[in-house]
Amino acid sequence: MLGIVISHADVASTHIGEHLRSLRDWETSVDETRPGSEGGGTVYRTDGVELREFEALHLDIERVGAAFDSPDLLVFASKHAGETDELLTAHHTGNFGIAEYGGEDGRFARACPGAHTAVVSALQRHAPPDYEVGMECTHHGPTAVGVPSMFVEVGSAEPQWKDPDAAAAAARAILDLADEPADKPRENGTRRHLLGVGGGHYAPRFERVVRETDWAVGHIAADWSLDVLTEWADSDEERDAVLERALQASAADYALMEGDRPDLQAAIESLGYRVVSETFVQETTGVNLGLVEALEDTVCPVDDGLRFGELAPGYDGEWTVLELPTELISDVRGVDNEALRETIERQSIAYVTEQNGTVFTGPIICPAGTDLRAVVDPLVEILERRFDSVEWAADELIARETAFDPDLARTAGIPEGPKFGKLASGESVEIDGEEIGPERFQRERIRRYTL
Incomplete structure (x- = not known):
């Protein structure tokens, strides 16, 4: 009353x-x-x-x-x-x-x-x-x-x-x-x-x-x-x-x-x-305080970078901590940091960050039983913006790209400077009256991420 x-x-x-x-x-x-x-x-x-x-x-x-x-x-x-x-x-x-x-x-x-x-x-x-x-x-x-x-x-x-x-x-x-x-x-x-x-x-x-x-x-x-x-x-x-x-x-x-x-x-x-x-x-608004306490005890405190994803509000089930390769996180961040953050938030109960919560570093906390591949697949879509191909091979993710190799250009006597820039951009250059295509100075690069 x-x-x-x-x-x-x-x-x-x-x-x-x-x-x-x-x-x-x-x-x-x-x-x-x-x-x-x-x-x-x-x-x-x-x-x-x-x-x-x-x-x-x-x-x-x-x-x-x-x-x-x-x-x-x-x-x-x-x-x-x-x-x-x-x-x-x-x-x-x-x-x-x-x-x-x-x-x-x-x-x-x-x-x-x-x-x-x-x-x-x-x-x-x-x-x-x-x-x-x-x-x-x-x-x-x-x-x-x-x-x-x-x-x-x-x-x-x-x-x-x-x-x-x-x-x-x-x-x-x-x-x-x-x-x-x-x-x-x-x-x-x-x-x-x-x-x-x-x-x-x-x-x-x-x-x-x-x-x-x-x-x-x-x-x-x-x-x-x-x-x-x-x-x-x-x-x-x-x-x-x-x-x-x-x-x-x-x-x-x-x-x-x-x-x-x-x-x-x-x-x-x-x-x-x-x-x-x-x-x-x-950050803890909408998140059960029992879950907050458990994750702070197991992963890290909120003030040290713990942040909560879209699955956190109302969640009271079991959870698991998934570690993602540092190289994978770094490469995806280099393509599109905002898309990386949105993808992690959408799939997670919580995740770990640096720089006042602005940079995702991992790990990611998901509902128990979450398939790691299901978490990584959306990251593959972001990687595909940069690499020519990204594919799974057993427990390994392999990304391939064909890119300008400056060592090949130097060996061929190409002077560093604007011509390097053109070749790196996929353009042909003229050397001693000869037009040379960029493909002569490209090499396939492979990135492997063990999961």
Whole structure:
């Protein structure tokens, strides 16, 4: 069940609440067990959604989840104040250091990374034309909520807080969460959740991850948050305890870091979590994390060149590692590198590359039982653009070409220079008044690839 918190002390929240009530048919009841200022009084319910109103500002409300009837997710409808223009935004709550604006020092509310991803998308769908949609770092309370939660906000000043179109957009986006789980599904004993480390307050890198991949982001420690943490923590142990709490509150086993922070990376890894690159996040999108782990353990890590082919998404069967001759890969690449890459991607679960994933080197990982010849045949088609013939002979591929041999030309007394170029291009040349054809200086070359 989705719980929605409306604060009468927040003008934007009040307006969002009005639009929420206008968008659905709500059943009302009266909760006499709680004061009206603390979520009691009139309660609104509809289709898996419960809305309650409070007098205090959101960041001052503690254990608000207890006011609702077994919620799975809580959304605080709120205003955003900042130096930005028209903005719809969402973020999780907590403090990486001293709690200046609600909550406890170095503590975090349980994040809802899956629902957060969904609401960023929903805000984009519903946003008025002049409004941008963004994400923020973790920067204020409350920290004791009792259920996965986040803020959904309209900003960044009073004209926007009172803008009916902005309030309606936020209300629609919140209602779109009625059937959304708080977290990404569990796979391979983990979830596609990231702790964000570094960057600016509005977290463009982490927003890109949310928009472009199937990974979600929980708490985010912006650069200024890390400075606050450093100033507040009395020791490395206290700093590490805060990082541990942030990871746990994000339900994350992974961290994505912006910038070079070896001390923080070492600290996070010493706690038993993995710091991954944006390349890892992008490349593993759509690929089962169990398969990713198995291939990284057996072949090589993504950051060392492992890439996933068209067969990877949804694949959960057995696989085999096929080694292709280095000479074959090199010759095919020399004919058409793009066609080589497309052919390998089409046939593979995964493959190994160099130069930031741009150059295929092998091996190739295919479904168990894949015939090596079936993998090589499309490469033969590329080779045939260069060679006169390419044929199989038992476990050997033989490529033949007739080409200009400069040694034959030198032996015949042909001077090096333009005439060499013409002969190499298949043209005749004139020497001492005699026209000489290129075939006199051609020799058959054979390339053998053992498979």
